[in-house]
Amino acid sequence: MVRYQLCTAMLLINFSPFPNLESDRIYLRQITPEDVNQVFEMRSDSETMRFIPRPLAKNRQDALNHIELITKGIMDNEYINWGIVLKGNEKITGMICLLRMQPENYRTEIGYILHPDFQGKGIMVEAVKLVIDYAFNVLKFHSLEAVIDPDNVASEKVLLKHSFVKEGYFKENTFYNGKFLDSVIYSLINPGKNN
Numbered sequence: 001m002v003r004y005q006l007c008t009a010m011l012l013i014n015f016s017p018f019p020n021l022e023s024d025r026i027y028l029r030q031i032t033p034e035d036v037n038q039v040f041e042m043r044s045d046s047e048t049m050r051f052i053p054r055p056l057a058k059n060r061q062d063a064l065n066h067i068e069l070i071t072k073g074i075m076d077n078e079y080i081n082w083g084i085v086l087k088g089n090e091k092i093t094g095m096i097c098l099l100r101m102q103p104e105n106y107r108t109e110i111g112y113i114l115h116p117d118f119q120g121k122g123i124m125v126e127a128v129k130l131v132i133d134y135a136f137n138v139l140k141f142h143s144l145e146a147v148i149d150p151d152n153v154a155s156e157k158v159l160l161k162h163s164f165v166k167e168g169y170f171k172e173n174t175f176y177n178g179k180f181l182d183s184v185i186y187s188l189i190n191p192g193k194n195n
């Protein structure tokens with residue numbers, strides 16, 4: 001218990017005020033109920049959700065519930081989720097998050113999704129760069145992991161572009177929709193420092 005408190009104090013996990021991030025082409029900002037249509041379009045699209053073992057949103061209320069859950073997680077400093085905005089277009093084009101934080105191991109997981117209209121344009125590579133910088137240089141995590149479906153070639157390419165390394169292949173370790181699914185774990189060690 002004492003060790004955990006020491007570690008979390010060092011990690012500075014506090015998302016208030018919300019950390020907006022920015023690169024040349026995109027902003028990462030907090031998702032609000034006004035983003036409901038975009039969130040619904042992403043989470044109800046079976047092709048976009050193909051490799052994400054979560055139920056499809058059936059209606060806008062499901063999307064609103066998702067936004068509410070995200071907002072609570074941020075307020076509780078349990079995880080953080082940003083909306084991805086292309087400069088000049090205030091609608092969110094995607095979402096990116098740090099979840100399943102393990103402060104005691106200085107480790108967290110990264111997850112992301114893009115609206116189908118915006119996939120294949122190199123947007124997620126840019127968003128992931130911002131979140132890696134934030135996770136390592138602001139939150140002071142030591143390592144990041146990503147859990148992907150072995151067939152998710154686009155997601156794997158995004159990770160490899162940021163020098164994530166394939167750490168392991170887990171056979172049938174996820175039970176979803178009546179099927180046992182394989183998953184692959186990639187990880188990235190903070191190149192800048194040792195905690």
Ligand SMILES: CC(C)(COP(=O)(O)OP(=O)(O)OC[C@H]1O[C@@H](n2cnc3c(N)ncnc32)[C@H](O)[C@@H]1OP(=O)(O)O)[C@@H](O)C(=O)NCCC(=O)NCCS
Pocket residue numbers: 047048049051052111112113114115118119120121122123124125147148149152153154155157158
């Ligand atoms: C995975 C995802 C985030 C990638 O983001 P993106 O901005 O579209 O990625 P990029 O435009 O940089 O494309 C990455 C690479 O994958 C390729 N790619 C894109 N979509 C592809 C597809 N459906 N099948 C195969 N390759 C694909 C691109 O051509 C690119 O290849 P290149 O680097 O050789 O040019 C996005 O496609 C997405 O949201 N997918 C659905 C949700 C999802 O699977 N999230 C990840 C869960 S782990």
